[in-house]
Amino acid sequence: MNASFANNILPFILAGYAISILVVVIMIVLENRSPLKTISWVLVLLLLPGLGFIFYIFFGQNFRKEKIIARKGLRNHHRINYLAHSQITQLADGHLSKNDIARQPTGIVRLLLNNSSSVVTTGNEVTFLQNGTRKFDALIRELKKAEHFIHLQYYIFAEDNIGNQVKEILKEKARRGIEVRLIVDDVGSWELKSPFYEEMRDAGIEVYSFLQVHFPLLTSKVNYRNHRKIVVIDGHVGFIGGYNIADRYRDGDLNSYGIWRDTHIMIKGDAVNSLQSIFLIDWYFVSQTELSDPKYFPQSEAIGNKTMQIVPSGPDSDWPAIMMGIFQTIATARDYVYIATPYFMPSESVLLALKTAALSGVDVRIIIPEKSDAFITLLCSRSYIREILEAGVQVYFYQKGFLHSKTLVADDRISIVGSANMDFRSFEQNFEATAFIYDKETGIEMKETFLQDQADSEIVLLPEWMDRPFLEKVKESFARLFSPLL
Template sequence: MNPVLDFWSSFSLIFLVTAIPVAIMIVLEKRSPYKTAAWILLLVLLPVFGVVFYLFFGQEYRKRKLYSRKGIKSLGQYRKLSVRQLRQFEQAFSNLDKKILEKENIIRLLLNNSDALLTTGNKLKILVNADQTFKAVFSAIKNARHHIHLEYYIFADDKIGNQLKDLLIEKSLEGVEVRVIIDDVGSWGLSDKFIREMKNSGIRVQPFMEVRFPRLTSRVNFRNHRKIIVVDGITGFTGGLNIADRYFEGVKGIGPWYDIHLQVEGDAATCLQVVFTADWYFVMRENLTGRNYFPPLKESKGVPVQISASGPDSDWESIGQAIFAAIANAKKRVYLTTPYLMPPMQIVSALKTASLSNVDVRIIIPEKSDARIPKWCSFSYVEELLEAGIKVYFFQNGFIHSKYVIVDDVFSTVGTTNLDFRSIETNFEVNAFIYDEDFTAKLVRIFKKDIQNSREIKLKEWSQRRWHFKLKESLAHTVSPML
């Protein structure tokens, strides 16, 4: 017997039995050609591994829905209000500044694709890094009178995690309702003892989409990346920081962790509450209703904000669509910061088109990353962006994890969404979309300060990088739609 022929016979059989049926499934899902080609290439090169990887990380659930939103009372109530805003747009927002109304297409888009109410009675505060963020968070929690709601991707059993746990226990023993949702993968290291201490004090803790057999393959890929705190329905927080010491201490070999968070006072906090209560219904099948959780909307003067949530439970990639629309309609500038730059091709095209239309487009990404393959994926987009005249900066002072986009003078978005395939197409995310000149100016000042701690990459320099550097980029770029 010829061992070479035996090998190829076995390989062909495996390919026919495993890879071809899965490849047909992928084609029938009608994904973007880019993603379809990436998955089929993986199946051809590594048929057995490719099939397993697809079952765990590749199945498309957006059209099938991971869970139904029927029965969530808070969503139904606010959906009616969003429909009313769409129908009566001119009357409802006649007092808005003309510059804000120039972004009417984004406001309408978010009302349509995620029922994101435009609220006006808001005060916002940008919180830079862990010191400012957790000082504000602990202060709000200490002042809680009725309830505290937390939803986090990472809740670590470390110094800051235990400090927060102890404070939540203290408030629970005072009679304050405390509910906590943790992502089952992101908070994998949270001990049973840690959770038991919270539960024994009356805190209700629930994991989001537990990863257990036999449901492993249908759930492991869809993670709750949201970071939400709502206190008494009127104070809210969202942004890039999870609950872990690394946000204070930095990352070994990389340096300090740089991030921003957002504190919201007013009606937008109530909208964050809607997102939390929908997720709470999903994990507990319990509706939270009433004025204690949802104070009446004031619709008073303040910063206009829309809170949009996206994920595989919704019909549209709402946050990605809004970012694309904002960039595509930019007139003056597009500034963005993201720790992982792996955007879908439509956003890449929008960025390049804006730059070629004489819009000032600038991007800050970390030079050193906490994840090796995403770092090389990010680098793989740099050359085509530079060729379009986009200015790209590598952050030098540690690891920048901020996630925000600034367009022109009155629009910005801050939240949990990275500019990558996973955040835009797969994960459960939440962003605040803000329409305000003063807030935008503050964010621009932060961006320009971050540029001072970065080095600009020039096309000539980048094109002369070593061949093995380019090879790593190319290999990473191939798998970027699957990350």
């Protein structure tokens, strides 16, 4: 009887599952994503019955058009748009002096103004912080100087030695009446427990987690994480880059991958207002409170000579702004493009730009870590190496530890540093922020740093790469099928 019942009901269950898979496949196709991403999700659905369907529901839906962060009506957003469109008009009409935007690479400047309203600022001072000790020493020093407000936003905020040190400074500042606001990503900082938040709030700190994930009420928005690392202090000092708040970013992890090699920058000047705008829009999303008081946007005198744009990107924007800026930088390079990235899973357009530049005689070099904190992404990154080597790109494996820097420098004229990795997730799914700096002195400094990292790396030679065990190549190729999903 039971066997008969199972035989009668099983075909209906299988038919229902097949119909649900077909419906999801049609939904994916109708979203008109890139064919690569569409095929990847179809493969997941077919190769992982049941589990693939769950993965798609939780991680696969496209929310870019839905605008996870609604900006309509936000005064800060209108302010950014007004400034950006004003600069676009001035650039088009030729009303800018030779000392302003007109002296910069106008194609990239105009692109970033149009695709993300990334305002151009001049007269900035930029300090590179290329190891964890320098970064945290600078951050702690500036936090202690705060007199009016502190705004922090991190993907990972760990309650360890460095995390507790920063926490105690924030609590002390809040008790003295200084405004302190903190955003942490709910997935990146999943180890933080309720007592952490209660302790911060009891001290007067406003703290929120970004896109909270409540099991079992899990939604597909778990796939859209806030990967930004932003600090704004009194509107005059800002930080942006690759470092989170955790001991391993300063001390490394000798048991796994050694030192942590990363890059951050400290900014003083009007570019800090651009960081502030990004933070306050995210703050509105998590708190439903708009902070538009002019005190959050103080005017700064020119204290340096750096021209730059702070570029946000994420599923709340119409365009993958950072990816487009990187593509344009590579496509217009004439002498060299040097890239450091922990994960190398480029979009098809960026991959083609890299190969085209190398085949055109541009010196293209990429450093990626030999060891990684994510095994699948390491395999996937390696699957791209053969084709870029064949195009003439030089590839290096970093040897001293884990390379986590997200940097690009081209022709001594454009330097890019921020939170975005060279992968699909950073380009299309995560909320990211990256600085585009237009300055020869900065470009030379970044180039020299890259060459120092190159000296600590091992070059990958095509004949030796081709001669690796067949099984390694199979694992890498299989991992690459899922690169748009990682």
